Amino acid sequence: MDLPNRDRVLSGSFSCLTIIILLLGSVLTLVEVRGNKTDRLALLEFKARIVDPCRVLSSWNDSSDICKWYGVTCGYRHRRVTVLNLSSENLAGVVAPHIGNLSFLREVYLQNNSFYSKIPPQFGRLFRLQKLFLNNNSFSGQIPSNLSHCSNLLNLDLRVNKLEGNLPAELSFLSKLQQLKLGFNGLTGNIPPSSANLSSLQVFITNSNNLSGKIPETLGRLRNLNFLSLGDNKFFSTIPISIFNISTLTTFSVILNQLEGGLPSDLGFTLPNLKSLLLGGNYLSGPIPKSISNASNLIQFSIGSNNFTGNVPSFSNMRQLSFIDLGKNILGSGQSADLDFLCSLTNSTKLKVLCARHNALGGRMPNCISNLSITLSWFLLSGNHISGVLPSGIGNLINLEILGMWANNISGNIPSEIGNLNKMKIMDLGQNDFSGQIPGSIGNLRMLIELGLNINNLRGLIPLSLGNCKNLLLLDLSTNDLSGNIPPQIMYLSSLSLYLDLSQNNLTGSLPIEVGNLKNLGELRLNGNRLSQQIPSSISSCVVMERLYIQDNFFEGPLPSTISSMRGLQILNVSNNRLFGQIPKYLELLNLTNLSLSYNDFNGALPTGGVFGSAISTSIVGNKKLCGGLPDFQLPKCNYKEAKQIRTSRTTKILISTISVLVGVACMLSLLYFFRYRHNKKSLASSSSIEGLLHVSYHSLLKATGGFSSTNLLGMGSFGSVYKGLLDQTQSNVAIKILDLTHHGASKSFIVECETLRRIRHRNLVKVLTACSGFDFNGNDFKALVYEFMSxxxxxxxxxxxxxxxxxxxxxxxxxxxxxxxxxxxxxxxxxxxxxxxxxxxxxxxxxxxxxxxxxxxxxxxxxxxxxxxxxxxxxxxxxxxxxxxxxxxxxxxxxxxxxxxxxxxxxxxxxxxxxxxxxxxxxxxxxxxxxxxxxxxxxxxxxxxxxxxxxxxxxxxxxxxxxxxxxxxxxxxxxxxxxxxxxxxxxxxxxxxxxxxxxxxxxxxxxxxxxxxxxxxxxxxx
Structure with a gap:
């Protein structure tokens, strides 16, 4: 071909190619325009169905390019929407099904909003989708099974929603999926065994659902897995051994299930990369594998609330350990070596939480606890059998915030170095054998919110320095041998709100008038001390107090009228004091559910309203001058007629008294004559009211009980007191119930009991030996029942x-x-x-x-x-x-x-x-x-x-x-x-x-x- 012809051919070919390119460009432009329009319409439909209180979507309008809309990212070539990021924007509403029209979408971030209703199944049309974050919303219904069509999905996060139903087996088709997070929903059913097909899976989280059944053995085939969290479900049976062979695992959590069985002895070798092992709240048993020490990267080790037994192994290689929970197991043997593991933890320089409470750990508290990391924040050994003294080196743990040692056998003094722990918030050393005085240095713990020293042998005064602990919510010093006055400084702790318990000590003096400063206190216990004088009227300032226990003291005088303003009071116990006067009517108006006024010297009419409407809720026994009230209280009727006042001279009074004494002696001698020789119905040696039983007299019962000595008092009941006695007739110990006949209904109770016991015989009923009904030496009615003694x-x-x-x-x-x-x-x-x-x-x-x-x-x-x-x-x-x-x-x-x-x-x-x-x-x-x-x-x-x-x-x-x-x-x-x-x-x-x-x-x-x-x-x- 000659040159001119060749040029013409090439020119024609170039023209054709140009035309083709122009046509193709027009087609692509048309496709892009149409695609862009599709995306625009889909996003506008999305916007139309949600609430946007912060107006973050205000840029979504027809006047601007969608690629410039807030939260929208487009591809550079085709200008189609590839990323939708609206996380944490306070949005609410329903996700429109039109989301499925965004066919170039690769990443969706809608987490931390308030979307609700079902997850649109149209997400399954997004075959380019790689990341879908819908977590922390309120989506409900089931997980759409057609999400399995998103074959390029790498990350699916549906945590913290209201999803329910089964975990779709179809999700196992997502062979590229790396992270599957479904925690904190309401999912039910089993984990499908086919989940093992998720060969690329690195993170699998299903915690806090209602999943059940056995953990599939096939999960052991997930060889890329490094994070497995199945906690807080209802899985049962054993943990599959295959899981312990996933050497890539760094975190394994099955807390709060119903799993049982033991741990493999080589666990520390098969899981060398383990950082978190969380097994608490199951029924796992057996020993802790000694190989655990090989897991040198371990940061968290939690096996609490199981049934693990044996000795706790060494943790000396775990230098990264930060959290260890061994609590509520059966670890230890009560021997001295039980606490050796504490010394191995001195190598863990990042340790923050150490919990071994409620086990069977014994032995003396080792001095090495002084060398634990100063990063330690929680130290809990409560509920064991630990003995010895608390080392003074405890003061080295300067970042300690919670110290729990209660319910052990720790003795000796509380070291004064405890005052160095100035970050302490909760300290409970109760139920031990601590002795000596409460150290004054405890007042240095100014951040303290709870202090428990109850049930020890502490003595001396309550330290004034406790008044420095201005953040205390709870203070319990009960059941010790503390003496002296209650420091007013304690009453200035207006922070006290949970309770203040100083009961069962030997505290004396009065209740400080500063008690009124406890305006936020819910409960005050002062019972079982030797406090005296009147109850201060300032107590009425404790307006939120619900429970007040001041029984078993020596308080005197009337109840303060100001208590009427304590509208929150529900329980009031002032029994066994020396209070007197009439029972105030204002008690009817309080919201009391339980009131005990027993064993005081109250007089007059018993109110009938409020708490006094129930003999179950109100106790008044031991107040012999009360009258009236509802029939259930069985008090005598009140006599409102005023007796004439008889003015009698001193001489006349003496004369009347002398004559009365002589007449009384004569009557008594006469009665004795009849009792001993005539055996009439009113003799002191009256026969038992139960035929055929041993005859006893008032005199024999008086002698048997050592004159009704308080040392022989076994207890007090509704109608009388029970004493231990030794009867001459049988030379055996007996229990003698003396009826308090001043209590209305006691005589009737005696008749009922006699009648009942006369009719019954059974090995599991208390055997009555006899009864006595007659008079004492003063001529007063006397009734008693004699029972077989129960040792x-x-x-x-x-x-x-x-x-x-x-x-x-x-x-x-x-x-x-x-x-x-x-x-x-x-x-x-x-x-x-x-x-x-x-x-x-x-x-x-x-x-x-x-x-x-x-x-x-x-x-x-x-x-x-x-x-x-x-x-x-x-x-x-x-x-x-x-x-x-x-x-x-x-x-x-x-x-x-x-x-x-x-x-x-x-x-x-x-x-x-x-x-x-x-x-x-x-x-x-x-x-x-x-x-x-x-x-x-x-x-x-x-x-x-x-x-x-x-x-x-x-x-x-x-x-x-x-x-x-x-x-x-x-x-x-x-x-x-x-x-x-x-x-x-x-x-x-x-x-x-x-x-x-x-x-x-x-x-x-x-x-x-x-x-x-x-x-x-x-x-x-x-x-």
Whole structure:
């Protein structure tokens, strides 16, 4: 081809190529314009469905390019939306389905807003999507399964929403997914085994959902996984061994599940990169692997609230360790080497939290704790068996904020160096054997908000320097041997709001008038001291106070009238003081739920309004000059006629007194004559009211009790006092109940009890030996009942021991409690179903259950008993019907308070409460039970969750000790812990059922007895 022709051909080809390029450019421009328009419309639809209070989307309008809209990023070439970032902009509303039209979208950041409704399934059309952050919103419904179509997805974060339903198995198709975060939702079902197909997964978070079942073994195939969080779900069975072979793991958390089994012995070698191992709140058992020391990168180690046993291994290689929680296990053996691990932690220079509370750790507190890192903030060893002294080097831990050492056996003085810990906020050294004085340096702890030194042997004065702790919310110095006056400086701590407890000491003097400065205090306990003088009127300034306990002191005078302004007061106990005067009417107007005025010298008419409308909520015993009130109080009627004042000269008074004495002596001699030789009906040696029993006289009972000496006083009840005595006739110890006949209803109670005990005989009822009804040496009526002596006192003394008993008396074992519960059930079953006439006890409670030498339970005190039907015995009806059903607060059936008739179901209610108290260790009158919460609700809630949360810690410790012994014996697979908890759950169920609010819902005592006997059989088999 010649050159001109070639040029023409090339020129024509170039022209064609130009035309093609121009046409292609036009097409691309048209596509871009149309695509850009599609994105614009989608974003405007998105905007139309949300609320934008901060107007961050004001730039989203037709007058500007969408690529310049706030939160929008476009690609450089095609000008399509690739990133939508509106995180933390206070937006709310529904995400429009048009989001699926943004087909070039690669990243979506909508976290930390208030979007709600369902996640649009149209997200599944975004096949270019790599990152989707919808966390911390209120999305609901299920996770769209078609998110699996987003095949390029790298990061999916749906945490902290309201999502529910199953975890879609389709998500396992996302082979490129690196992070899957689904925590804090309401997801249910299992983790699909197919999740193992997420071969690129590095982070897998499903914590705080309702997922259940077993953790799939297949998760061990995720060889790139470094963060696995499955905590706070309902997973059970064992942790798959395959997970412990994922050598890339840095964080592994399964806290708060129901997992069991042990940890592999080579854990520290198979997980060498581990930084956080969080296993707390499960049922894991066995020893802590010694190989854990090889995990030298470990920062967090938490195994609290499990059943781990054995010695705690060394942590000497863990120099990065910051957080260690070993609490609430069965670690230790009570030996001196138990605390050696503390010394190994001196190498952990970044340690902030050290918790080993509630274990079985023993031995002396090592001096090496002085060398722990000064970064230590929390140091908790409470609830162990640690002895020795608290080293003075504790003062080196200058950044310590929480120090918990309560419930150990630590002795000696509290070191004065404790005052160096000026960052301390909470310090609890209670329930130990500390002695000496409270160091004055404690006043240096100016950031302190809680201080507990209760139940020790501390003596001396309360240091004035405590007045420097201006941030104190709680101060508990109770049950020590502190003496002297209450420092006014304490009363200037206006920060005190939770409670101030100075009870059970030897404090003297008056209550400082500065008490009025405690304007924020909710509870004040001063009971069991030797405080005197009048209650200061300034106490009325404590306007938010709810509970005031000042019983068992020597306060005198009337109740201050200013107490009327304490409108928040709910519980007031001023019993056993020297208060006098009339009971103020203003008490009717307060919101009191419990009032005790007993054993004072109040006089006059008892008010009838407010708290005085219930004999259950108000106690007035021991005030012999009261009258009136509602019939339930059984007080004499008030005589409002004024007696004429007889003016008598001194001589006349002496004459009348002399004549009265002579007449009295003559009458007494006459009576003695008749008592000894004529045996008439009014002789001092009157026969027993129960035929055929031993005859006793007032004189013999006086001699038996050492003149009714207070040293022989066993206790005081509703109608009298019980003494220990030695009868000449039998030369055996007996219990003698002396009726206080000045108490209205006492005589009737005596007749009822005699009549009841005459009819019944059972091994689990207190055996009556005789009764005495006659006169004392002054000619006053005298009535007494003599019982078989129970050497181990009442069940109440064992369940709720005094401070002295707490330190000297062993605790009731689990089997002993079950046996006593069965004994009480047997007694009630006999009374309800096997007597000629059914008998209702009406006052079943721990103080009326007595224990003999063999710890067998016997039900006593039938002063309020009733026969059913009552028409069977008219005499008893006449005598008992006016007594009124009183019972005891906390144990009396609720229907009685509404006027319902006496029934055996009422006894069953009391039995249920007694069972719950025996196995939870909590009284039904505990201060924690208010605002509708009671012992029944408390126990019932635990049945639906974890029953061990309500079991008496003494029993839990016993079970742990048993399990520990079994583990030491080599029975590594023993399940006695779980079996025992199941049995305890059955007992709690019995208690809850018997104490149901509705009588119809309560089980019969015969059924309860059968169930308890079955539980005992299981306990014996486990043991």
């Amino acid at each position: 181990n006192g009442s069940l109440d003394e064992w369940l709720q021991p005094t401070a002295m008993q707490y330190t000297t008396r062993r605790k009731l074992s689990l089997l002993e409690r079950v046996n006593i519960a069965i004994d009480v059930a047997c007694a009630l079953d006999y009374l309800h179903h096997h007597c000629e006439t059914p008998i209702v006890h009406c006052d079943l409670k721990p103080s009326n259950v007595l224990l003999d030498d063999e710890m067998t339970g016997h039900v006593g005190d039938f002063g309020l008993a009733r026969f059913l039907p009552e028409t069977v015995h008219k005499l008893l009806v006449d005598q008992s019907s006016s007594i009124g059903v009183k019972g005891s607060f906390g144990y009396i059936a609720p229907e009685y308070g509404l006027g319902s008739a006496v029934s055996i179901e009422g006894d069953v209610y009391s039995f249920g409460v007694l069972i719950l108290e025996m196995f939870t260790g909590k009284r039904p009158t505990d201060d924690m039970f208010d605002n509708g919460l009671n012992l029944n609700c408390f126990a019932k809630a635990a049945l639906a969750n974890r029953v061990e949360n309500v079991i008496d810690p003494v029993l839990l410790q016993e079970i742990q000790e048993l399990e520990k012994r079994r583990m030491v014996a080599g029975d590594g697979k023993n399940k006695s812990w779980f079996s025992t908890l199941k049995c305890l759950a059955l007992i709690i169920e019995i208690g809850v059922c018997c104490s149901s609010k509705s009588p119809r819902e309560r089980m019969d005592i015969s059924d309860a007895l059968i169930k308890l006997q079955g539980v005992r059989k299981n306990f014996i088999a486990i043991a």
